[in-house]
Amino acid sequence: MTEIIERPAGAVTLSGPDWGLAKFLDPLRIPPVIRPHSWWPQEMITIPMVAKRQRLHSMLPPSSLWTYAGHFPGPTIEVRSGKQLRISWSNEIDGPFPLVAVQGPLGEAPTTRPGREGYPLIDGVADLPSWTVVHLHGARTNAGNDGWAHNAGLKGTSQLTEYQNRQQAMPLWYHDHAMAITRFNVHTGLAGLYLIRDDEEDALDLPGGDREIPLIIADRNLDRDLESGALTGQLLYKVPVAPGGAMIPFSGPFTLVNGVIWPHLDVEPRWYRFRLLNASNSRFYRLNLVDEAGVVHNDAVRLIGTDGGLLPAPAPLPDGGLVAAPAERFDVLVDFSRFKGERLRLTNLDPGLGGVEPDLMEFRVESRSRHDSFTLPERVSTSYTRLVHGETLPEDHDHVWVALLLNAEGHPEMWDLEELDADPGGEGIVQVDDPAGGLRTFRRVGKLFDDTTGIFINHDRWAVWNILHVAAGGPAHPVHIHLTEFQALFRRAFTTTFSTADGRTSAPIGSFTDVPLEKYEEGWKDTIIVNPGQWVSVAGQFSGGTGEFMFHCHILDHEDEGMMRPFVVHPPEVAKFHLHPGGGHHH
Known part of the structure; x- marks a missing residue:
């Protein structure tokens, strides 16, 4: 048996518009959780890949996506360390490729603006079949389970994988890895979070349940109707080409968190744990927590883990904010207790190309006090050892x-x-x-x-x-x-x-x-x-x-x-x- 848990989000209120969309209008969507039973030594589950229409913003028409189990991002898979999980990734995707992909000369029209701007189609993208292979990023597993790029399969085939999960508590993520078209396949929606739990993590009694929340960040572009100029909801893969012919990586004007453009999250004035993943194709983010006056409050944030697990001790955010590159994960604690009744924003202060809204999402802190039994520990991972040449790193390597x-x-x-x-x-x-x-x-x-x-x-x-x-x-x-x-x-x-x-x-x-x-x-x-x-x-x-x-x-x-x-x-x-x-x- 597999348990799938849906968590409700908060209420909808309006905020200021940008590109015709209201910021912070929609509640943060929480992906469903697939949690195999911990007492069973191994489990086999099937996760279908299917075409789905899903609104990225309530003011938009639905977007055509390719998804894991009908969700963008895919379900969060939670497992216990040492408990084997077998997954059949079943390609059941129907319909045409859901991206409109265009390219044009660098500098003629900003690619961080919605619409095609007269850019011609990239030849062949519309003809791509649903050819997919799943890589569990961060997994220690035999190569046959790793998602070798050439080993993608077409509709009607399944990729059978075995994950031993003999790893410490850490945030992994799964995404498509098909040869030469990973950028397109992931862009259609094929990505999700995978969390390994263990006793060391449990002993910390970190914020959990509704106060442990994935934040999967990605940027996208959207097409416009040729006559009205209105956003259509159609995903637009729009890239410039440098004078020498090199294609500049995709960067889009709309930032999504958990598949929602500029969402909001209602929080209590307590500690929260966020499992942050940069799932963008190429965009780096410099993340800061700011209030409505623009004052930075990064002192309320502590990092307790990275891609491969827990840090030895809580770490402050670096000066200027946390730089998150594509595929990096961060285990983040935020203390909202001092912000009762306030609104805070997660902001990218390093937007790169022009035309990008710096705000990612809004936190709306409840005004009444709440008891919080959690206190920030001085130590996090007691099993951590720093690798040093000639000391803890084996001499023979x-x-x-x-x-x-x-x-x-x-x-x-x-x-x-x-x-x-x-x-x-x-x-x-x-x-x-x-x-x-x-x-x-x-x-x-x-x-x-x-x-x-x-x-x-x-x-x-x-x-x-x-x-x-x-x-x-x-x-x-x-x-x-x-x-x-x-x-x-x-x-x-x-x-x-x-x-x-x-x-x-x-x-x-x-x-x-x-x-x-x-x-x-x-x-x-x-x-x-x-x-x-x-x-x-x-x-x-x-x-x-x-x-x-x-x-x-x-x-x-x-x-x-x-x-x-x-x-x-x-x-x-x-x-x-x-x-x-x-x-x-x-x-």
Whole structure:
């Protein structure tokens, strides 16, 4: 038996309009919860993928979506650590592809404005079939359950998956991962939250029930009627193209929380726990809690967890707000007790392109006092250990090297690298003056997903991934590594010597400057922001599954356009018999 629980939201009141829609008009929608029985050792459930029409705002016509179990976002799945769950993801999607996708020259018309603005259709998107594969982001599971991008299925097929859930309490999320069209499929609505619970989390007695609420943030654009100019509710995937031909990732003018544009939430003057996920294609958010006068109240907010679980202690929000990149999750506590009768807004103070409403949602705090037995603990996770080279990180570990860059056409690329004894000349070379190891020369193994696999890691082994963003400019990339949770060891800035014209470094990269990690970045994560001109080093153990996995930029447009590469995890006993190009592990 599977229990599905719907939670009602509050009443509707009007607020100021924008793009013809009233802000904070609609209550926050809470996705239903699928909670397998904890006493059953394993359970099999079916989650159908179906076409659905759903209003994103009460002033809009319904939007055509593709959904998990008829909900956008999909149901929140809650499981106990160590309890196996088998899911049949059943593709039952009928009808045409629900996106109108258009593109046009950069600068001619803002893509953060509703309507097509004369942009031509992107050829082929309207013809796409419902070809889907589900990735449980953050799961340690065999590769056959991981959602390999090529292994998508058409309508009438099911993807049978097994999740062991042998992980500590943490927020995972599930979304589509089909090769080359992940950006489109996720955009149609195929995403949802998956929470693992454990005894350590239970012992904290954190705010729960109606006071533990998912906040799944995503941006979208909408088409307009050609004659009246009214918003139609039709999802519009509208992107600009740079002069060199590189497509700029999607960014839209409407921010949705739990599938509602600019919602409100009625709260009591007590502590609340929010499970925050940035499910946007590419937008970064700089989140702040502000009152009606615009005064920031981030001191009422504490971070207690990240992608991979609970932090050792509550952490304040960074100065200027919390930067949330696509796919990052945050476990957030907010104390509303001092705001009785007030209205607060969750605001993005880093909107990027113009024309974006900075407000995400409104909190309406009840005016009467409420008893709250919760007090913020000094310690959160007692099982947490900080990874330190030469101390808590096992001395015997692998090293993986990855370069992020812009090519001569301005298109972002991701290379995995193998180390050489000397510079052979030519393109595809990255040299580093490593403070820990002197001059190191690396050669590109692959830059497209279907190039030669170059990274092989033994099961249960620790690996340090060194990610070098060698571009002189361009975007930050949120890099996601499947199968593992990792900790950031350091973040270092440098002045790049990479020449896009030559496709290599012109001199060894060096003169590194340490960039302090945010306190929460010391937590367990599976997605890390890598800024231009930075070397970010992360360490994780590759256990709980074997096979061929993926690592990629989680800007979905970048992932689909080449910034994704494979790696293999196999038993060490098998590894010595495995013949493959590149000569083996990256040490």
